[in-house]
Amino acid sequence: MGRAPVRGGFAAYRRLMRDDPRDPRLPTSPGFWRSPLRGPWFTSVLGLVLLAGVTVLFLTGLVSYAAYNPDLSPVNDKTPGKGILGFYLFAWPTDPPWLYRLNQGIHVTLGVTLIPVLLAKLWSVVPRLFALPPARSLAHALERISLLLLVGGGLFEFVTGVLNVQLDYVFPGSFYPLHFYGAWVFFAAFVAHVLLKAPTALRNLRQRGEEKNDLVSPRPAEPTVSRRGALWFVGSGSLLLFATTVGQNFGGPLRRTALLAPHGGGEPGTGPNGFQINKTAAYAGIGTAETADDAWRLVVTGRTGTVRLSRARLAGLPLHSSALPIACVEGWSTPDQWWRGVRLRDLAALVGYEDDPPDVFVESLQRHGAFRKAALRANQVADPRSLLALYVNGEELSPDHGYPARIIVPAAPGVLNTKWVARMTFGDL
Numbered sequence: 001m002g003r004a005p006v007r008g009g010f011a012a013y014r015r016l017m018r019d020d021p022r023d024p025r026l027p028t029s030p031g032f033w034r035s036p037l038r039g040p041w042f043t044s045v046l047g048l049v050l051l052a053g054v055t056v057l058f059l060t061g062l063v064s065y066a067a068y069n070p071d072l073s074p075v076n077d078k079t080p081g082k083g084i085l086g087f088y089l090f091a092w093p094t095d096p097p098w099l100y101r102l103n104q105g106i107h108v109t110l111g112v113t114l115i116p117v118l119l120a121k122l123w124s125v126v127p128r129l130f131a132l133p134p135a136r137s138l139a140h141a142l143e144r145i146s147l148l149l150l151v152g153g154g155l156f157e158f159v160t161g162v163l164n165v166q167l168d169y170v171f172p173g174s175f176y177p178l179h180f181y182g183a184w185v186f187f188a189a190f191v192a193h194v195l196l197k198a199p200t201a202l203r204n205l206r207q208r209g210e211e212k213n214d215l216v217s218p219r220p221a222e223p224t225v226s227r228r229g230a231l232w233f234v235g236s237g238s239l240l241l242f243a244t245t246v247g248q249n250f251g252g253p254l255r256r257t258a259l260l261a262p263h264g265g266g267e268p269g270t271g272p273n274g275f276q277i278n279k280t281a282a283y284a285g286i287g288t289a290e291t292a293d294d295a296w297r298l299v300v301t302g303r304t305g306t307v308r309l310s311r312a313r314l315a316g317l318p319l320h321s322s323a324l325p326i327a328c329v330e331g332w333s334t335p336d337q338w339w340r341g342v343r344l345r346d347l348a349a350l351v352g353y354e355d356d357p358p359d360v361f362v363e364s365l366q367r368h369g370a371f372r373k374a375a376l377r378a379n380q381v382a383d384p385r386s387l388l389a390l391y392v393n394g395e396e397l398s399p400d401h402g403y404p405a406r407i408i409v410p411a412a413p414g415v416l417n418t419k420w421v422a423r424m425t426f427g428d429l
């Protein structure tokens with residue numbers, strides 16, 4: 001009993017090597033693949049959808065990476081070995097304030113929506129994965145290697161992306177390099193593939209698939225659905241994923257439609273602090289003793305030395321309001337919240353930078369975790385909407401949203417909006 005599969009496997013292997021690789025019982029044979037849906041038209045339609053979609057994913061991904069300002073300071077840089085792959089980095093702007101929210105919303109929502117298209121595309125060409133001989137010529141060998149990078153890279157990017165969005169930090173600290181380097185491998189193979197295949201794909205579309213190719217089964221089974229029907233099926237799957245994901249880009253009732261958005265983290269509850277929480281105070285190990293008024297001091301260092309400010313002193317400084325969202329790399333974002341606090345550039349002025357705010361290095365009370373410190377660039381410090389917030393929506397910050405004080409900067413990714421701030425060091429980084 002237990003040995004049967006082994007012998008079966010061995011027998012199959014012998015058939016493959018000695019007898020006939022065209023035996024239709026083997027996946028190496030075209031006759032093994034019987035779906036009448038496979039063919040040039042079906043593959044080309046899906047391929048062209050992916051051509052547009054993957055290009056947008058790649059570009060929004062690169063932009064998202066630039067938003068971390070990784071070239072500013074090693075603490076922001078999750079991929080220190082990137083070398084020339086960081087050629088395009090630029091100083092992330094503070095306008096429009098919804099820039100990161102839009103970019104990352106598109107990246108994650110589109111990525112999730114394309115999953116059925118990717119799977120259908122892979123299914124449509126799977127016979128080629130098994131085709132023998134492995135290579136007919138050097139050119140054919142190179143093409144197949146590039147296909148392995150394409151398929152492997154594509155699956156890798158979708159899987160790491162979905163895991164990061166759904167399970168948060170399954171890759172402690174290493175999601176960024178994996179997803180970043182994976183993206184370059186995938187996209188390089190993707191570009192090569194597009195250059196090779198796009199002319200054929202366009203021709204196939206014009207000819208409505210009348211032309212035959214190796215994807216067409218030589219002994220097709222009875223169709224149970226038309227090719228158009230199958231495309232509708234894939235499209236409906238995408239639509240369903242879209243409809244159950246897109247709500248995480250919004251607040252209120254729309255957020256509740258995001259059935260596929262991650263759950264089980266901090267429950268936002270209701271009231272002024274009732275918007276999405278990334279890491280709770282409890283998770284970050286922030287206790288009430290260290291945030292109490294008599295214990296907590298903000299330590300600000302700069303050109304003229306160090307000042308220590310109690311929360312009462314901070315609240316006595318000129319306070320300003322700005323309406324800004326929180327937008328996380330994981331794709332969720334909140335609508336604008338009303339933050340109130342001290343301008344970052346006023347804090348810079350306290351330590352000797354009256355008219356020329358420099359970069360700042362921000363540290364949290366939090367002792368462990370990748371996001372307990374971040375660097376902000378001079379343009380972010382100088383923006384009058386950038387605050388060390390004490391209040392949100394007319395109330396004290398809740399512990400989960402960063403009490404006693406948190407950073408909020410327009411257009412920046414959520415990770416730069418450090419919570420439970422303890423120390424700010426101004427000076428060019």
Ligand SMILES: Nc1nc2c(c(=O)[nH]1)N[C@H]1C(S)=C(S)[C@@H](COP(=O)(O)O)O[C@H]1N2
Nearest residue numbers: 276277278279328364371414415417418419
């Ligand atoms: N100290 C600290 N600050 C932090 C984080 C953290 O883990 N620790 N998470 C960041 C991330 S990734 C996001 S998206 C925002 C979320 O802010 P919110 O929980 O108030 O919505 O906080 C940021 N600030």
Ligand SMILES: [Mo]
Nearest residue numbers: 328329414415
């Ligand atoms: Mo985040």
